[in-house]
Amino acid sequence: MSDGKASTTVRTRIREAAAQLTASERKIANAILADYPFTGLESIQELAAKTGVSAPSITRFVSKIGCGGFHDLQRHLIAELKEGRRSPLDLKSTQRPVGQTEFLPEYIARVSSVLQEMTATVSLAQFDILAALLADSSRNIYLLGGRISDNVASFLSIHLRQIRSGIYHMADNPEFWPEHVLRMRKKDVVVLFDFRRYQPSLSRLAETIAEKQGAMIVVVTDKWMSPAARSADHIIALPIDAGTAWDTVAAAIVLAEALIVRVSEADWEATQKRIGDWDGVRFSLPGYDQNKIDGDTNET
Structure with missing residues (x-):
């Protein structure tokens, strides 16, 4: 995904692109959303077999939702999983300090x-x-x-x-x-x-x-x-x-x-x-x- 989309979840990108998807691409979207994010972490061959859609169609779908490829899609899904496990100690390292005087x-x-x-x-x-x-x-x-x-x-x-x-x-x-x-x-x-x-x-x-x-x-x-x-x-x-x-x-x-x-x-x-x-x-x-x-x- 581009830098402007880095903070947007894959789930949100799929929903935003819904109107542009073909029938085959909607099958892919529905499969990923039905067991999110785990289906998206399967191999491209497994996802193709599960949805009955070809690997090239999956590649086109991935491009439509703003990812640079299937591995890029999975990289963002893994990042989301990690983000969901962050503790206060993790968040402290990236916080934007609140002004002390006000x-x-x-x-x-x-x-x-x-x-x-x-x-x-x-x-x-x-x-x-x-x-x-x-x-x-x-x-x-x-x-x-x-x-x-x-x-x-x-x-x-x-x-x-x-x-x-x-x-x-x-x-x-x-x-x-x-x-x-x-x-x-x-x-x-x-x-x-x-x-x-x-x-x-x-x-x-x-x-x-x-x-x-x-x-x-x-x-x-x-x-x-x-x-x-x-x-x-x-x-x-x-x-x-x-x-x-x-x-x-x-x-x-x-x-x-x-x-x-x-x-x-x-x-x-x-x-x-x-x-x-x-x-x-x-x-x-x-x-x-x-x-x-x-x-x-x-x-x-």
């Missing part, structure tokens, strides 16, 4: 840029589909994240529980997962949050759910793609790079907050009743000060 304003500017990028990477259609799935009271919703990203899953689940029933934040201990997996129905939805330095256990969980239960899987990840995305029905790729040693979860939190508001307003009458009933039980439990409940202090 650290907070500059950092806020960087996060604002990440959020602006989010408007281009998450389509309205993707958001609407996910919001509709979460608002569908006939579906049970299961949420889980990785070592750090589970905080986002927990945040979303806490609010969704107050809006509707059937919300389950899965325990981080895999020993408890079978109970949830065995309860899942095909119409249910599993939302997994997994960002780079991906959690291998989430990939295995997603694969198990897809094979045994068939529940719908949504993976919220980054542009380098969690391995769990291989089993996903829907993928939302969020920007996370703020140019520091630590990736930002700002886009993930904003997505969660937007979903909370959207789902709550899908049927506000039902939401209002649910919150009222919820608080009625919550405030009757030990540990709540009646004066606070009566309005001296707002509780959230």
Whole structure:
């Protein structure tokens, strides 16, 4: 790929070139995207046999998506895999230092840029589909994240529980997962949050759910793609790079907050009743000060 395209993933380049592809080239594109990036790392002969397309057609396809050849395509796919495994120590070596005298304003500017990028990477259609799935009271919703990203899953689940029933934040201990997996129905939805330095256990969980239960899987990840995305029905790729040693979860939190508001307003009458009933039980439990409940202090 040219220098101007170096930071663009192969997945994005394929989608951008979709309108220019021939029928044979679309077969290649679909095969690579279906098991991304691993199919693209097979030999050109294996890819030709898998798609029923000739090696010269693969070479033309590779050229259309901006690569200098099949080996160049694989070099970029390998680079994406490495990028997805970078730790804060790795990122520190390439970070753009934040100004020390005005650290907070500059950092806020960087996060604002990440959020602006989010408007281009998450389509309205993707958001609407996910919001509709979460608002569908006939579906049970299961949420889980990785070592750090589970905080986002927990945040979303806490609010969704107050809006509707059937919300389950899965325990981080895999020993408890079978109970949830065995309860899942095909119409249910599993939302997994997994960002780079991906959690291998989430990939295995997603694969198990897809094979045994068939529940719908949504993976919220980054542009380098969690391995769990291989089993996903829907993928939302969020920007996370703020140019520091630590990736930002700002886009993930904003997505969660937007979903909370959207789902709550899908049927506000039902939401209002649910919150009222919820608080009625919550405030009757030990540990709540009646004066606070009566309005001296707002509780959230």
